[in-house]
Amino acid sequence: MITREPEYFPPPRGPLGWVGRTVMFACRPVGRATILFVNALLSLRYIFQKRSRREVVMQMYVYGIKSLAIITIVAVFTGMILALNTGIALRDYNQEERIGVAVMVSMLREMGPFMTGLILAACVGSAMAAQLGTMVVSEEIAALEIMSIDPVRFLVMPRLAAMSIMTPVLTFYTCIMGVVGGGIVGVLLLDVSWDVYLDNALLFGEVKDLYVGLLKALLFGIIVTIVSCHCGFSTTQGAVGVGMSTRKAVVVSFLMILIAGLLVTGMFYY
Amino acid sequence: MITFRDVTKVLSGRAVLDGVSFNVKRGETFVIVGPSGAGKSVTLKHMVRLLTPDRGDVLVGDVTVSAAAGGELELIRERFGYLFQGGALLAWLSVAENVALPLREKTRMKNEEILERVHETLRLVGLENDGHKQPSEISGGMQKRAGLARAIIRRPEIVLYDEPTSGLDPVTSRTIDDLIDGLREELGVTSVVVTHDLHSALSIGSRIAMLHGGKIVELAPPAEFIKSSETEVRKFLESQFITKEGSWGQAR
Numbered sequence: 001m002i003t004r005e006p007e008y009f010p011p012p013r014g015p016l017g018w019v020g021r022t023v024m025f026a027c028r029p030v031g032r033a034t035i036l037f038v039n040a041l042l043s044l045r046y047i048f049q050k051r052s053r054r055e056v057v058m059q060m061y062v063y064g065i066k067s068l069a070i071i072t073i074v075a076v077f078t079g080m081i082l083a084l085n086t087g088i089a090l091r092d093y094n095q096e097e098r099i100g101v102a103v104m105v106s107m108l109r110e111m112g113p114f115m116t117g118l119i120l121a122a123c124v125g126s127a128m129a130a131q132l133g134t135m136v137v138s139e140e141i142a143a144l145e146i147m148s149i150d151p152v153r154f155l156v157m158p159r160l161a162a163m164s165i166m167t168p169v170l171t172f173y174t175c176i177m178g179v180v181g182g183g184i185v186g187v188l189l190l191d192v193s194w195d196v197y198l199d200n201a202l203l204f205g206e207v208k209d210l211y212v213g214l215l216k217a218l219l220f221g222i223i224v225t226i227v228s229c230h231c232g233f234s235t236t237q238g239a240v241g242v243g244m245s246t247r248k249a250v251v252v253s254f255l256m257i258l259i260a261g262l263l264v265t266g267m268f269y270y
Numbered sequence: 271m272i273t274f275r276d277v278t279k280v281l282s283g284r285a286v287l288d289g290v291s292f293n294v295k296r297g298e299t300f301v302i303v304g305p306s307g308a309g310k311s312v313t314l315k316h317m318v319r320l321l322t323p324d325r326g327d328v329l330v331g332d333v334t335v336s337a338a339a340g341g342e343l344e345l346i347r348e349r350f351g352y353l354f355q356g357g358a359l360l361a362w363l364s365v366a367e368n369v370a371l372p373l374r375e376k377t378r379m380k381n382e383e384i385l386e387r388v389h390e391t392l393r394l395v396g397l398e399n400d401g402h403k404q405p406s407e408i409s410g411g412m413q414k415r416a417g418l419a420r421a422i423i424r425r426p427e428i429v430l431y432d433e434p435t436s437g438l439d440p441v442t443s444r445t446i447d448d449l450i451d452g453l454r455e456e457l458g459v460t461s462v463v464v465t466h467d468l469h470s471a472l473s474i475g476s477r478i479a480m481l482h483g484g485k486i487v488e489l490a491p492p493a494e495f496i497k498s499s500e501t502e503v504r505k506f507l508e509s510q511f512i513t514k515e516g517s518w519g520q521a522r
Contacts (some may be wrong), residue, residue: 008282051374135360143358146318147372147420148344154375 033230036156040226043150043157052158059162063124064170071119075174078115079181082106087190096190100200103182104175108209109269112175114261117220120167121253125228128159129249132232133242141233151233160225167221168214175213212268216261223256271296271428271460272317277326278484279312286312288484289326299454299461301475303468303506308481310464311355314430317462318350319343330428348376351421351429351459355436357413359405359420365412366392366401369419376424391419395449411442418449422459429453431463435470443467447474468510472496480506 012021046052086102132155135141144151179201186192231249235241272294279287286309294300302310315321316328319335328335330346338346359368366388373384392398395415405413414434421429431450435443447470453459465471471478472492480488480495482502488495496512498504507513 008280010283138356139354139358140360142320143352143354143420145320146347146350146352147376148347149371149375 029230029234032234033226036152036230036233037222037226039152040156040160040229043153044161046153046157047161052153055158056161056165059158060166063120063159063162064166067119067123067170068173070123071116071170071174072177074115074119075112075177076181076184078111078174079103079107079178079183080185082111082178083182083185084189087186087192091190096186097192097196098200099182099186099190099192100179100197100202101204103179104201104205105209107175107178107182108205108213109265110213110261111178113171113213113216113220114257115178116167116171116174116217117224117257117261118254120163120170120221121224121228121250121257124163125224125249125253126246128225128228129232129235130242130246132229133235133245136233136235137238137242156225156229159229160222163221163225164218167224168217171213171217208268212264216264219260219264220257223260224253227253227256271331272300272462273327273329274313274316275327275329277313277316277323277328279309279316279321280324281312285484287316287323290481290484290486291326292479292486292489294460294462295476296460297454297458298476299450299463299474301463301465301471301478302481303465303471303478304481305506306466309484310481311432313481314352314432314462314464317428317430318347318352348424349427351424351426353414353418353421353429353431353434355433357405357410357417359413359416361405363405364401365397365403365405365408365416368405368416369401369423372420372424387423388419391423392416394422394452395419396445411438411446414438414446415449418446422453422457425457426459428460428462431461431465433465434463435465435467443470446470450474468507468512472512 009021012018047056082103083099087096087099090096090098090102132141135155141151144154182201183194183197186197187194228249231245231252235245237244274290274292277287277290278285286307290309290313302313304310312321316323317330317335319328319338322336327337330349333342333346335343335346359365360371363371369391370384370388373379373387379387388401389398392401395418397412397415397419400408400412400416405416408416418431418434429450434446434450438446450461450463451474454461461474463471463474472495475492475495477489477491478495479486480500480503488498488500488503490498495503496507498507
């Protein structure tokens with residue numbers, strides 16, 4: 001059940017009570033988010049039902065296509081900044097034609113999935129947490145449960161499926177746009193021809209970088225969805241609570257993305 | 271049909287329900303009244319296990335709701351319709367889609383049958399021309415009626431109403447009362463209504479229970495309820511200008 005009874009904890013007694021309470025408050029959201037993730041995974045078996053398919057496609061449109069504009073701008077500027085910084089450093093060694101390598105590898109390995117994850121956490125995760133939080137406050141979640149409609153299958157599963165598909169796709173798009181942005185700076189400011197820039201980029205971009213980047217993207221998509229849905233479902237205290245849940249969803253998603261990114265990089269490249 | 275046996279519920283360190291016992295009979299309209307924070311909505315939520323008692327039992331028929339889980343709880347909940355205070359309509363679905371939701375999700379009815387049933391139910395609540403509208407485009411009273419249509423679309427045995435007339439103008443309030451009464455007479459549903467509105471309670475209730483301080487201080491048919499000598503009941507009645515000589519009791 002998503003609808004939970006209001007909880008009340010009397011003030012803890014003594015230092016040991018405080019420690020116990022702190023540990024409990026730290027561990028409980030992790031446990032609940034894990035249970036939510038497992039339930040959402042189990043609900044994926046309903047994904048081929050007509051209504052679920054339609055809902056997944058709609059969520060893909062809302063979370064994917066509607067984020068394209070902001071992702072394009074951020075990706076192009078990230079590529080341009082990367083190219084400019086690397087180009088200025090490499091010019092001292094007359095190696096500015098190598099900026100393609102730096103931009104491609106940085107985008108594929110780190111910047112592509114990382115920037116996409118952060119943008120989705122800020123735009124999509126916050127929207128998810130706010131929507132689900134509002135639904136909790138206005139008793140829509142309780143209404144679903146009384147109708148015996150599982151909120152995880154009805155609300156979380158389509159979002160999880162849509163984000164798991166769209167985050168890698170958007171990450172790939174971010175990488176392409178980043179490389180294009182880098183190329184623009186290379187051609188206009190560093191006098192590197194487009195062909196040389198692209199040859200360098202494609203020559204040193206490895207397939208491993210691509211799949212590790214896409215794996216990270218998938219992981220970030222799952223993190224943003226589960227963290228945001230969990231924060232939304234945990235909303236209490238009306239409109240103030242919705243604001244707090246939204247903020248928490250973005251902050252926790254950011255932190256989790258950073259930690260998960262480091263772990264995956266360490267696993268594949270260390 | 272619904273039995274509360276010595277139910278106690280503590281929320282935020284306070285006993286909201288303190289040893290509450292009563293029985294709702296099949297086919298009656300059981301009204302729970304009382305001041306804000308008396309535990310009326312909490313009582314309602316126990317019936318569908320949105321809340322679980324700390325002590326005591328809640329039974330629907332012979333089944334203990336407070337101990338039910340999984341499929342059993344689902345079966346119990348399918349016997350209920352629940353009208354929430356704000357209607358609790360899903361904001362991104364139209365009124366008709368909201369009303370159709372329980373049928374689409376929980377039955378194998380064909381689309382034509384669902385559309386027909388939705389139209390019929392919307393007509394029952396006077397919203398047959400508003401099915402295409404979004405919840406944000408209709409008034410509070412219409413949202414409640416749409417919520418009621420969704421609550422009764424699967425023809426439940428029991429309908430629970432949480433403050434069905436709060437925040438509504440007197441004319442719309444009477445329309446809702448007539449709907450509740452009509453459902454009892456036409457479909458034979460058992461109704462449990464939580465309300466502040468004593469006029470409404472006296473006009474639709476078969477029996478009225480008053481909650482105060484977590485306990486039931488009065489439980490009687492309307493005619494006897496207005497004659498109660500219980501201090502809290504008298505205060506509550508007088509606050510709404512209802513006297514012992516009122517003619518509410520004869521309305522039923």
